[in-house]
Amino acid sequence: MRLTSFTDYGLRMLMRLASTPGRAYSTAELAEEFQLSRHHLSKIMQRLARGGFVETRRGGGGGAVLAYPATQIRLGAVIRLLEEDQPMVECLAPGSNSCTLDGRCKLKTRLRTAERAFLTELDRSTLADIALPQTQTT
Numbered sequence: 001m002r003l004t005s006f007t008d009y010g011l012r013m014l015m016r017l018a019s020t021p022g023r024a025y026s027t028a029e030l031a032e033e034f035q036l037s038r039h040h041l042s043k044i045m046q047r048l049a050r051g052g053f054v055e056t057r058r059g060g061g062g063g064a065v066l067a068y069p070a071t072q073i074r075l076g077a078v079i080r081l082l083e084e085d086q087p088m089v090e091c092l093a094p095g096s097n098s099c100t101l102d103g104r105c106k107l108k109t110r111l112r113t114a115e116r117a118f119l120t121e122l123d124r125s126t127l128a129d130i131a132l133p134q135t136q137t138t
Contacts, residue, residue, distance in 0.1 A: 001118050007082040009036060010044045011130075014078065017054065018070035018131035024063030044082070051081040070131050076123035 013030055017023075027045060031038040045064055048054045053073060054064045066073070 001115060003079065004083065004086055006044055006047075006086075007079055009034060009041065010048060010082045011075075011078065013041070013044060013064075014048070014053065014066070014070075014073070014127055015130055015132050017064060017066050018127050019134055021069070022065060024057055024061060024065050026063040029063070047082060048078075051078075053078060053081070066127075070128035071126050073127040074123045075125045075127065075130070076119040076121075078127070079122055080119060 012034055013025075016030060016033065017025060027038050027041050030036075030045075031041045034041070045054065045056065049056050049064070052067055055067045056062070056064050
């Protein structure tokens with residue numbers, strides 16, 4: 001399974017937030033660290049906030065913080081959120097299947113099974129398992 005860059009950067013952002021629990025990171029800070037456009041990073045942050053993984057604060061001292069301790073955030077759940085609307089293959093997308101083999105193909109079932117196994121394995125790990133080493137706050 002290949003993850004989108006959206007998910008890749010979402011995981012990186014969560015890893016950074018987990019490195020210093022309680023410290024708020026601004027989108028500008030994270031965009032600079034990851035050399036990513038602030039606009040793209042904001043979209044990822046909005047999805048993470050909508051999914052309940054981060055809380056965002058406006059104003060001075062604002063930014064994003066984890067909504068829960070890293071030990072309570074399952075990687076499979078994060079990936080499900082960030083990869084929603086991104087099927088592994090076109091025929092797994094609801095409503096947009098143009099595959100001429102549909103109804104006769106035995107691959108689709110195996111891909112769904114593999115995807116479930118992939119996410120189940122990731123559900124065994126938490127954000128704390130992959131968090132960056134804790135950084136010093138200044």
